[in-house]
Amino acid sequence: MKKATESFDFDKTCTLAHLEVxxxxxxxxxxxxxxxxxxxxxxxxxxxxHLAPSSHAAENELYLREDKPVKHHGLLMDENAPDxxxxxxxxxxxxx
Amino acid sequence: MQFSSVDELQKKLRNRELKSTDLVRxxxxxxxxxxxxxxxxxxxxxxxxxxQAQVIDTALDKGDDLPALAGIPIGIKDNIxxxxxxxxxxxxxxxxxxxxxxxxxxxxxxKNKGVxxxxxxxxxxxxxxxxxxxxxxxxxxPWNTECVSGGSSGGSAAAxxxxxxxxxxxxxxxxxxxxxxxxxxxxxLKPTYGRVSRYGLVAFASSLDQIGPFARxxxxxxxxxxxxxxxxxNDATSSQAPIQEWVNSLATPPKKFKIALPKQLIGxxxxxxxxxxxxxxxxxxxxxxxxxxxxxxxxxxxxxxxYYIIAxxxxxxxxxxxxxxxxxxxxxxxxxxxxxxxxxxxxxxxxVQRRILLGTFVLSAGYYDAYYLKAQKARTYIKNxxxxxxxxxxxxxxPTTPSVAFKxxxxxxxxxxxxxxxxxxxxxxxxxxxxxxPCGFSKGLPVGLQLIAKAFDETxxxxxxxxxxxxxxxxKEIPNGV
Numbered sequence: 212m213k214k215a216t217e218s219f220d221f222d223k224t225c226t227l228a229h230l231e232v233x234x235x236x237x238x239x240x241x242x243x244x245x246x247x248x249x250x251x252x253x254x255x256x257x258x259x260x261h262l263a264p265s266s267h268a269a270e271n272e273l274y275l276r277e278d279k280p281v282k283h284h285g286l287l288m289d290e291n292a293p294d295x296x297x298x299x300x301x302x303x304x305x306x307x
Numbered sequence: 308m309q310f311s312s313v314d315e316l317q318k319k320l321r322n323r324e325l326k327s328t329d330l331v332r333x334x335x336x337x338x339x340x341x342x343x344x345x346x347x348x349x350x351x352x353x354x355x356x357x358x359q360a361q362v363i364d365t366a367l368d369k370g371d372d373l374p375a376l377a378g379i380p381i382g383i384k385d386n387i388x389x390x391x392x393x394x395x396x397x398x399x400x401x402x403x404x405x406x407x408x409x410x411x412x413x414x415x416x417x418k419n420k421g422v423x424x425x426x427x428x429x430x431x432x433x434x435x436x437x438x439x440x441x442x443x444x445x446x447x448x449p450w451n452t453e454c455v456s457g458g459s460s461g462g463s464a465a466a467x468x469x470x471x472x473x474x475x476x477x478x479x480x481x482x483x484x485x486x487x488x489x490x491x492x493x494x495x496l497k498p499t500y501g502r503v504s505r506y507g508l509v510a511f512a513s514s515l516d517q518i519g520p521f522a523r524x525x526x527x528x529x530x531x532x533x534x535x536x537x538x539x540x541n542d543a544t545s546s547q548a549p550i551q552e553w554v555n556s557l558a559t560p561p562k563k564f565k566i567a568l569p570k571q572l573i574g575x576x577x578x579x580x581x582x583x584x585x586x587x588x589x590x591x592x593x594x595x596x597x598x599x600x601x602x603x604x605x606x607x608x609x610x611x612x613x614y615y616i617i618a619x620x621x622x623x624x625x626x627x628x629x630x631x632x633x634x635x636x637x638x639x640x641x642x643x644x645x646x647x648x649x650x651x652x653x654x655x656x657x658x659v660q661r662r663i664l665l666g667t668f669v670l671s672a673g674y675y676d677a678y679y680l681k682a683q684k685a686r687t688y689i690k691n692x693x694x695x696x697x698x699x700x701x702x703x704x705x706p707t708t709p710s711v712a713f714k715x716x717x718x719x720x721x722x723x724x725x726x727x728x729x730x731x732x733x734x735x736x737x738x739x740x741x742x743x744x745p746c747g748f749s750k751g752l753p754v755g756l757q758l759i760a761k762a763f764d765e766t767x768x769x770x771x772x773x774x775x776x777x778x779x780x781x782x783k784e785i786p787n788g789v
Contacts, residue, residue: 219668228623228667229630229644230660231652240657244665246722251612251678254685264683265690267514267544268500268738274547276540287391287407293637300632302643 219248308333309470310785313375313527316473320367320378327360327367327378327422334380334424337471341789344452346444347466349385350393350426356380359422366420375530375554377420382466382475385426386433387518388507389413396509397431397441397459400629400636400654410507411542412476412518412535419534424472427462431656432626433483433511435459436724437715440658445715448490449786450752454712457487460521464491467521469789474522474531478508480515481614482707482731485743488521489707489755492745494772494782495521496528499762500738501546503532504539512621513544515614515735523782525744525772529553532765548763561770563596564701569604572705572730584747584754585706591778592704592771599704606692609685610732611725616669616682617736622659623666629654661721690737697761702771705730707743707755734759742768745781753781 221241225232232240294301308316308330319325335353342348363378383389386396388406390413395401409417416423430440438446438461446461448454449469456465460477464487467475477484479497488495496519503518510516520531533553539545568589573582589599631637631650638649655663669678696703709729718724734741739759746756756775760767776782 221664224664224668224671227671228663229627229648229651230655230663231648232660236657240661240664243661243721244668246720247615247665247725248668250722251616251682253612254609254616254681257609257685257688259681259684259688262684262687262691264680265686266683268686268690268736273543274538274540274545275543285407287405290405291403291407291634293631293634302632303639303641303646305643 219245309337310523311473312524313379313473313530316379317375323367327363328357330378331356331360331380331422331424334472337469338425341469341471345447345449345465345469347382347427347446347462347469347471348425349395349397349428349443349462352392352424352426356422356424363420363422374419374534376416376534379421379474380424380472381416381421382425382427382463382472383413383423384429384460384463384475384477386429386478386509387412387476388509389423389426392426394426394509396433397429397443398654398656398659399442403636404634408507411504411539413507415535421534425466427466427475429462430459431659432509432622433459433478433480434622434658434662436482436486436727437718438462439715440656442656448712448752449789450492451712454714454752455490457490457712459483461487463521464488464493464495467491467493467523468786470785474520474527476518477521478516478518479735480512480618481735482728484519484521485707485731485741485755485757486728488743489753490712492753492781492784492786493521493523494525494528494742494744495519496532496765496768497734497741498532498536498765499546499740501544502536502548502740502763502765504542504545506539506541510625512618513625514621515618525742525769525776526554526557529557529769546763551766553765553769556766556770557773561774563598564592564767564771565699566592566597566599566702566704567602567696567700568599568704569607570601571604571607576709576729577706578710578749580749581706581708581710581754584749585704585756588746588756588775589704591775595774595778602696604692604696606689607733610689610736611729613682613685613689613736614728614732615665615725616678617686619662619666620670620679621666623663623670626659626663658721686736689733693733693737693739701760701767703759705757707731707757711749711752711754730757738762740765740768742772744772744775745784746779747781
C-alpha cells in the first residue's frame, strides 16, 4: 500500500467533497488529516487479511417496510427551502 | 425537585402533591437561571412544554393512570428532530432548519407523556468530545466551569448534572453519551445498536449511531429505555429483539457476575486517579460475590484507528445531503456547483470539514480497499475479540475515559482529542450495550466506570450498575453552586 500521507491530494479531495478551505487554513487542515492517516496505518500490522469485512456493528436482519407509496405532507418546504417557488426548489444555473 | 428521581416525581405527581406545570416551570426557571454560566440549551421549548404539562395535569386531576414518565421534564440533544422545532445539530448550516416531523424516540416519549423542555448543545453534527466544536457555544462542566462537559452530548449530560432536567436523551457514535456522562458525574447508557430507532436522528455514522438516555441513577435510565426502545418500520436497522421489563428486573437480586477487566483499558494510558477509582469499584463488586479477572483484548488498541476510517467515511456520505438546495444554509453564487461549495464551506465548522475530507479520501478511487475495506475487517477482528470474552464473562469493566474532564482548549490537536475515546469506541464498533456510572472523584471532578455486555443484554449492565449504586453515593453527589 502506498503511504497515504505521501499520496493524499488535498485539493482533489476538497473538489470531491464540495469543500473549499481558505488558503491560510489549508496547511493546518492538511497536516491534521496527514496525522490521522499516519495513525490509521497501524491497522496494517493487524492479522486481519483473512477476515470477512463487517459493514455493521451488529448483523441484525434488515426489516424492510411494505413497499407502499407514502403521502408526504407538512414538510415545511416554504419554511426550510432556501428558494421554494411553484412547487420546485430553485437553484442557480449550471454554468455562469 | 431539581435532583429528584423518576420514582419520587411520579409519586408526587400521582398524589397531586406536585403539578407537572410546576415541575416544568421549575425546570425552565433553572435553565434560565443557569444559562449565563452553564449554557446547556440551544433552544428552550417553553410554550409547548407548558401546554403539554397542562394537558397532563388535567389527566392526572381526573385520576387517569398515566405512564411512568408522565409530566416529567426531559432534555433532548439538538440532533434529534421534534416537529415544528428548530434542529440545529450545533451547526450554522442547519441554524435555519425546522423539523417537519418527530423522531421516533420523541413520538414514544410523547406517548409516555414525557415533556420535552429543551434542545441541548452538542459538538457540530455530534463530531467531537467536548462541545467545543458547537458552532454556538461550549457547554462548561457543572463541576468546574473551566473544564469541558464532554461530548458530543455535553449539553445533555450537563443539563442532568446541573439539575435542569431529571433525564435527557443523547446519541452515541463513539462514546458521545458515556464520555460526557463520566465527565459530568451522571449515568448514561448506549443501548445495543438497533435497540432504539434512529429515525429522526440526524445521521453522523449510520452503522454506529445509537440514541440513549442520561439520568442521575441507573433506575431512571431503565425507565427511559423502556419508553424509547422497540422496532420501528421507519428504521430498517431497528431490531425486533424482545423488550425487557428493565425497571422490574432491578428489583431482583442479580446473579454473581463474572466480569472481565481488559488490561489494555487499565494500563499506562489511564490516569492513576481514574485507575484507583475503578479498582475500588472492582473491590465493591468482588465484595458482592462477583468474579473479576484481568483479560487480554489486543483488538481494543485498534479501535480508534478503525473508527477514524469508518466514521468519517459514513459521515462524508451522510453529510453530502447538505448542499444548500432543499434546506439549511445557502450562500449565493453564480452557478449551482459554486453555490453548493460555498454553502458547505461556510456552513460547516473545521472539525466537520476535516472528517468529511478524511472520509472522502478513504472512500476515493484507489484507496477504498486499502482503508475502508481494511477498517471493516478490523471491525470483524474487534467483534471477534468481544465474542471470545463474552463466551466466558457476563460483563466487561473499564474506566469510561482515560482521565477526568479536561480544560477548555487543552486538546487543540485533533488526534489527542480522538485518543480520549479509547475505552468507549470499542462498544460502538461491536454494537454492544454500554453504561457509564459515576465511581469516584479526582481533583473535584467525577470519574466514570464503564460496563459493557453482549448484544441485547442491557439487563446485565443495568442490574450491575443498579447494584453498584445501591452500595455507593457517587451518583447522588451534586456540583457546588447549582
